[in-house]
Amino acid sequence: MAQFKNNIRKKIEPFRKFKDNAAKSIFAFGGFFIILSIFLIIFFIGKEAVPLFKSYQVDSNKNFLTDKEISENIIDFYPDEYNENLLFVNKDGQLNFYNLNTGKIKYTYSPVLLENETIVSSNSFAGDLDRILALGTSSGRILSFKLKFKLKYTSNLDRIVDLMIIPSTSITLSENAIIKFDLIENEESVTAVVLDSNKEIKFFHSEENNEEILSESLETSSVNKVYNLTTNLRNPPTDIGLYFHKNKVVAASEGGEIFLWSIENNQVVLLQQFKLSENQINKITMLSGRNSMVISDQNGSNFVFFLINNNLLKIRELPKHEHPIKNAFRGNLKKIFTSVDTKGNVKISSTTSGKELLNFKIKDYDLINFAFKDIGLLSFQNNNIEINEFDIEHPETSLKSTFTKVWYEGFQQPEYVWQSAGGTDDFEPKLSLIPLIFGTLKGTFYAVIFALPIAILAAICVSQFMAPRLKNIIKPVIEIMAALPSVVLGFLAGLWLAPRLDSVLVGVIIFPILLILSSLALPPIWEKIKEKTIIKTEGIQFFVISIPIIIIIFYLGLVLGEFIENTIFFGSFTDWLYQSAGVNYDQRNALVIGIAMGFAVIPIIFTISEDALSNVPQHLVSGSLALGASKWQTALKVVLPSASPGIFSGVMIGIGRAIGETMIVLMATGNTAIMDWDIFNGFRTLAANIAVEIPEAPVGGSLYRMLFLSSIILFMFTFIINSIAETVRIKLRKKYKEL
Numbered sequence: 001m002a003q004f005k006n007n008i009r010k011k012i013e014p015f016r017k018f019k020d021n022a023a024k025s026i027f028a029f030g031g032f033f034i035i036l037s038i039f040l041i042i043f044f045i046g047k048e049a050v051p052l053f054k055s056y057q058v059d060s061n062k063n064f065l066t067d068k069e070i071s072e073n074i075i076d077f078y079p080d081e082y083n084e085n086l087l088f089v090n091k092d093g094q095l096n097f098y099n100l101n102t103g104k105i106k107y108t109y110s111p112v113l114l115e116n117e118t119i120v121s122s123n124s125f126a127g128d129l130d131r132i133l134a135l136g137t138s139s140g141r142i143l144s145f146k147l148k149f150k151l152k153y154t155s156n157l158d159r160i161v162d163l164m165i166i167p168s169t170s171i172t173l174s175e176n177a178i179i180k181f182d183l184i185e186n187e188e189s190v191t192a193v194v195l196d197s198n199k200e201i202k203f204f205h206s207e208e209n210n211e212e213i214l215s216e217s218l219e220t221s222s223v224n225k226v227y228n229l230t231t232n233l234r235n236p237p238t239d240i241g242l243y244f245h246k247n248k249v250v251a252a253s254e255g256g257e258i259f260l261w262s263i264e265n266n267q268v269v270l271l272q273q274f275k276l277s278e279n280q281i282n283k284i285t286m287l288s289g290r291n292s293m294v295i296s297d298q299n300g301s302n303f304v305f306f307l308i309n310n311n312l313l314k315i316r317e318l319p320k321h322e323h324p325i326k327n328a329f330r331g332n333l334k335k336i337f338t339s340v341d342t343k344g345n346v347k348i349s350s351t352t353s354g355k356e357l358l359n360f361k362i363k364d365y366d367l368i369n370f371a372f373k374d375i376g377l378l379s380f381q382n383n384n385i386e387i388n389e390f391d392i393e394h395p396e397t398s399l400k401s402t403f404t405k406v407w408y409e410g411f412q413q414p415e416y417v418w419q420s421a422g423g424t425d426d427f428e429p430k431l432s433l434i435p436l437i438f439g440t441l442k443g444t445f446y447a448v449i450f451a452l453p454i455a456i457l458a459a460i461c462v463s464q465f466m467a468p469r470l471k472n473i474i475k476p477v478i479e480i481m482a483a484l485p486s487v488v489l490g491f492l493a494g495l496w497l498a499p500r501l502d503s504v505l506v507g508v509i510i511f512p513i514l515l516i517l518s519s520l521a522l523p524p525i526w527e528k529i530k531e532k533t534i535i536k537t538e539g540i541q542f543f544v545i546s547i548p549i550i551i552i553i554f555y556l557g558l559v560l561g562e563f564i565e566n567t568i569f570f571g572s573f574t575d576w577l578y579q580s581a582g583v584n585y586d587q588r589n590a591l592v593i594g595i596a597m598g599f600a601v602i603p604i605i606f607t608i609s610e611d612a613l614s615n616v617p618q619h620l621v622s623g624s625l626a627l628g629a630s631k632w633q634t635a636l637k638v639v640l641p642s643a644s645p646g647i648f649s650g651v652m653i654g655i656g657r658a659i660g661e662t663m664i665v666l667m668a669t670g671n672t673a674i675m676d677w678d679i680f681n682g683f684r685t686l687a688a689n690i691a692v693e694i695p696e697a698p699v700g701g702s703l704y705r706m707l708f709l710s711s712i713i714l715f716m717f718t719f720i721i722n723s724i725a726e727t728v729r730i731k732l733r734k735k736y737k738e739l
Contacts, residue, residue, distance in 0.1 A: 042715065048708040052397040056348075056358045056390060064100045064385040071383040074367065076122040078133070080149060080161050081372040083387055087147070087163065089122045089135065095145075097163045100385065109165040114139055120177045125185070126288070126332065132168070132185055136178030142192055144168040144185055173202045173226055182242045182286065191242060193229075193249050199236045201229040203249055203263055229261055232270050238281050243307055244290040250312070252281030252295060260312055271310050277301065283328045285337065287351055289426025291409040294318065294337050294351065296325035302339055304351055308412060315407050318349040319356040329370035335428050336395045338370055338377065346377060348392065352408070352428060353401040357392050394702045396429045402709075403434060418673035418684070420693060420703045431706050435673040437713065439683035443597060443665055444658040446590045446679065450598030451654060455605035456647065462606075463613035464635045475610060482603035490667030493596030498587050498668065501595075505585075506573050507561025514557050515550070522549075577680070585680045588670045594679070597664050605654040612646025613639055645732035652725030656718045662687040686710045 070088065078087045085106065088096040097107035113119075114137075121136035130146040137143065148164040169190055173181075176196040184191040191205045204226050230237065235255035243250060248271075249261045256277035262269045279298035286293050292315070295303045300321030305312045323341040330337060336357065338348045344365070348358040362368075363386060365379035376389040400406070405414035409428050416438075417430040458478070462471050501508060569576040574585035616639045624634040640647075662685075665671075670682030671692060684692075690707050697704040 042712075045708050045711050045715070049705055049712055052394050052402075052702065052705045052709060053399065056392050058358070058360050058388050058390050060387075060389045062387040062389065064387070065103075066098065066100075066383045066385060067103065068383045070096060070098060070105065071380075074380070075119060076367060077369060077378070077380060078124050079369065079372055079376075079378055080163075082159065082161065083371055083376050083378065083389065084159070085161050085163070086378075086385070087133070089119060089133075091118045091120075093117075093119050093135070095133075095165060107163050107165075109145075111135070111143055111145070111167065113137065114141075117141075121179055121181060123181065123183065125183055127185060130166075132183070133165070134181065134183045134185075136181050136194065138177040140172055140174035140176055140178060140194075140196060142169075142171045142173060142178065142181060142183065142194065144170075144183065144190075171204060173204050174198075174200065176200070180239060182240055184242055184290075191247075193240050193242055195237055195240050195251075199230070201233075201237055201240055201249070201251055203227040203229055203261075203268075205247065205263065225266065227263055227268050229259075229268060232259060232273065233257075239284040241284040241286045241293060242290065243286070243293070248307065250284055250293065252276075252284055254280045256281055256297065258295065258312060260307075260310075262310070272312055274312075276303065276314075282325045283339075285328045285330050287330045287335065287337070288332060289409070289428070291426070291428075292351065294328065294330075294339075296328050296339060298324045300324060300341060302328070302337065302349070304337075304354070306407070306409060316354045318351070318354055319347050319359075321345060321347060327368050331374045331395075332370070332372060334374050334392065334395050336374060336392060340368060340377075346388075348390075350395040350398065350401075352396050352406060353398040355398045355400065357395055358390060360388065362386065362388060393700070394705065397431060397702055397706065402432060402706075404432075406430070406432065416675060418689070420706075421696065429702060431702065433686075433706070433710060433713065435675050436684055436686045436689050436710065438675045439673065440659055440685040440687070440714075440717070442590060442677065442683050443593050443661070443669075443685050444655055446594030447597035447601055447658040447661075448651075448655055450594040451601040451605060452651065454598070455602045455650075455654070456609055458602075459606050459609035459613055459647075460635055460640070463610050464639060465631060475607075478603055478606050480603075481599070482607070484600070485663075486600055486661060487663040487667070489596050489600055490664040493592050493664060493668035494588060495667075497596065498589075498592045501592060502574070502585075502587050504558050504561060506565045506569070507558035508591075510561045510564070511554050511557035514553050514560075518549075518553055574680075583678060583680055586670055586672075586682045588668055589682050590669070590679045592668050593665060593683075596668050597658055597661055600661065600664060601654040601658050604657055605650045608650030608653065609643070609647045612643035612650070615646070616642045645729040648732065649725050649729050652721050652728075656721050659685075659717050659721070660687055660714060661685075662691050666691050686714050 073091045074088050075091055076089045078089075079085070084100055086098050086100065088098055090096070093111050093113050095109040095111070096105050098105050118138045119135045120138050123134050125132045125134065127146065130148050132144055133147050134142055134144045146166040146168050148166065150162040150164070152160050152162070154160065169185065171190065171192055173192060173194045174196040176198045178194045178196055181192060181194040189205065189207045193201065193203045195201055229249060229251065233251070233253055235253040235257065237251050237253050239252050241250045242248070247263045249263065251259045253259070256275055256279055258272070258274055258276050258281070259270065260272040262271050276295060277297040277299065281295060281297050283296040284293055285296070292304060292306050295305060300323055302318035302320070302325070304315045304318060306315050318337060318339075321339065321341040323343045323345065325339050326342045327340045328338065335351045336348055337351050338346065340346050340362070344362045346360050346362060347356060349356050362377065362379050363381070365381045365386075367380040369378050371378065375391055376387050379386045405416055407414040408417060408430055411417075416432045416434040418432055418435045419430040421427065462474055466474065565571065565573050577583040577585055620638050620642060621634055624638045625631070629637070665685045665688040669684070669688075671684045671688060672682045673684040673689070674681060676683075690710055693703060694707055697707055
C-alpha cells in the first residue's frame with residue numbers, strides 16, 4: 001500500500017509542480033503588467049506635460065531672392081500668415097503683393113496721393129474683422145486700408161493666398177511728414193497719434209468713421225480738433241503709443257522720460273511724467289489688446305508697464321540686451337515680445353512671466369518684421385529675404401507663472417489666478433495652479449471635518465457597544481452607502497441640499513451644538529431611569545428610540561435657528577454676514593461640499609476603522625474589563641490605540657478619496673477658482689477643473705498640457721498620502737504588536 005502511494009505521488013508530483021509554477025508565473029506576470037501599466041500611464045501624462053517648460057530654438061532658416069526692381073524704394077513689408085507672400089510698401093505708395101516661391105507679383109494696388117506726396121512710414125494693426133494697413137505721408141496724412149486675405153486650395157492641395165486691399169480713411173494730422181504713428185480704427189471711431197518730422201506729437205480722435213473712399217476724395221475726413229501734445233516736453237520725443245483707452249497717449253523722449261496724457265472733453269491733461277532711464281528711450285511697443293506696453297531704452301533694457309489708476313507702473317523687466325534696442329515687435333496671437341539690438345541679437349520673451357523664450361542672431365538688415373502668426377522673424381536687405389522660423393507653443397507657462405504670484409494685465413497687484421479663456425483674442429491666459437491646489441485642499445478639509453468624527457465614533461459604537469444582531473444590520477447598510485454614485489450625491493447636493501440649506505442655515509449650525517449638549521446631558525438621566533425600563537443599551541430597542549430623539553433635536557435646532565435669525569440677525573443671517581463682516585454667502589459653498597463629500601467618505605473610513613477595531617485581540621478587552629475598567633475606558637484606552645494603525649489607514653484612504661472626487665465638487669460648488677478658507681464661499685479643485693476644461697482644451701495647446709500637469713499633481717497628492725499612511729501604519733503596528 002505504501003509503495004502504491006509512493007508511485008501515485010511520483011506520478012502526480014510533476015503535474016502539481018507544473019500547476020504551481022504556472023500559477024506563480026501567471027500571478028507574477030499579472031502583477032508585473034499592472035505595475036508596468038501604472039508606469040506607462042505616468043510616463044504618458046508626464047510626456048504631455050513636459051513641453052510646457054521646454055526650451056525653444058529656431059526651426060529653420062530660409063532665404064529668398066527678390067527682383068531688384070520690385071525691391072527698390074521699399075519702406076516696409078508685411079508677411080501673410082504663412083510667410084509665403086509679402087506685401088511691399090513703396091515710397092511712391094504702390095503696394096505689391098509678392099509671392100516668395102514663384103518670385104512674381106500677384107496683386108498691385110496704388111492709392112491716390114497728392115502732388116509730390118510720398119509714403120514715409122507705415123504700420124499694420126489688427127482691426128475688428130480685417131487687418132488694417134496704415135501709411136504715413138510726407139504731407140502729414142494717415143491713409144488706412146483694410147487687408148482682406150482669401151485662402152483657397154488647388155486640386156493638388158497647393159495653398160493659394162489672395163489679397164484684396166480696400167481703402168478706409170484719410171486723416172490730416174500735421175503739416176510735416178509723419179515719421180511715426182499709432183492708430184486705433186474700428187467701425188465706430190478712429191483714433192491716431194503721430195510724431196512728425198518737426199518732432200511734434202499730434203493727437204486726433206473722431207467718433208464717426210465715415211470710411212471715406214480715398215480714390216474718390218482726398219479731403220480729410222476729420223473735422224475734429226487736432227491736439228498738439230509737445231508743450232510739456234523738454235527733450236525731443238522718440239516714440240509714441242495709444243493705450244487701450246482711446247483718450248490716453250504715451251510718449252518717450254531722448255532724455256529717458258515718459259509722458260502720459262489724457263485727452264477728454266476738449267482738454268489735454270498731463271496725467272504723469274517721470275524719468276525712467278538715464279538713457280534715451282528708443283521704442284514704445286503696445287502689446288496686443290493695448291492693456292500693457294514694453295518700453296525699450298538705449299541701454300538694451302525692456303520694461304513692461306501697466307496703466308493702473310491713471311498711472312503707469314513698471315511691472316517687470318524683460319531679459320536685457322548688451323547693445324541698444326533697434327527694433328521691437330509684439331506678438332499678434334500670443335503674449336510675447338521680440339526685441340532686436342543693433343548687433344542683430346534677437347530675444348523673444350514672455351510678457352506675462354518675464355521668461356526668455358528664445359534668442360538667436362540674424363544678419364545685417366535694412367528692414368525687419370515679425371510673422372503674422374508669431375512663427376518667424378523676417379529680415380530684408382537689398383533684394384534678399386531671410387526668414388527665421390520658430391514655433392513658441394506655450395509662452396505663457398513657466399514654473400514661475402504656474403506656482404507663484406503673477407501681476408496680470410488689469411490687476412491691481414500680483415495674484416494667483418486661474419482663468420484659461422477670455423472674450424477676445426487679446427486675452428492674457430492665467431494658468432496658475434495654486435488656486436486649484438488650494439481648492440482641492442479646502443474641499444478635502446471640510447469633507448474630512450464632517451466625516452471623521454461621525455465615521456470613527458460610529459465604528460467604535462458598532463464594534464464595541466452594539467449587539468451582534470444590530471451590528472449585522474447597521475454595518476452593511478453603511479457600507480452600501482459607498483455604492484451610491486458620486487454623480488447622484490452631487491446632483492442632490494447641488495439641486496436639493498444647497499437651496500434648502502440656504503433657508504435653514506442658522507438651524508444647521510445650531511444642530512451639532514445641541515447634539516453635543518444633549519449627549520452630555522442625557523446619559524446621567526438615562527442612568528437614573530434605565531433600571532425601571534426593559535430596554536437594553538446594546539439592543540435594537542435603544543437604537544429605535546435614539547432615532548426620534550435625534551430628529552427632535554434637529555427640529556429644535558431649526559426652530560431655535562429661525563427664532564435667532566429673526567430676532568438677532570434681522571430676518572436674514574446671510575445679509576447680516578455681508579453687511580457686518582463683508583462675507584458674501586454663495587449658495588453652493590464649502591459647507592454643502594463638506595456635507596455631500598463627507599457623506600461619500602464616511603463609508604470608507606467607517607468600514608476600515610470598524611474592521612480594525614473588531615480585530616483587536618479579545619484577550620485585551622477581557623483583561624481590561626476584568627481589571628475593573630468600564631466599556632468606554634476599555635474602548636478609548638485599550639481598543640482604540642491597538643486599532644490605530646488600521647484607523648489611520650482608513651482616514652488617509654478617505655482623504656485620498658476626497659482629493660480625487662470630481663462629480664460632487666463639479667455639481668455642488670460654484671467652481672470659482674478663488675483662494676478663501678471661508679466656509680460660505682465656493683472653490684474649484686484640480687479634479688473638477690480637469691472635468692470642466694478638458695472639452696474646451698485644444699489638443700497640444702497650453703490648457704491641454706496644463707490639465708495633464710494637474711493630473712500629475714493629483715497623482716503626487718495620492719502617492720504622498722498613501723506613503724504617509726503606510727509609513728505611520730507600520731510604525732504603529734510595530735508599537736502595538738506586542739500587546
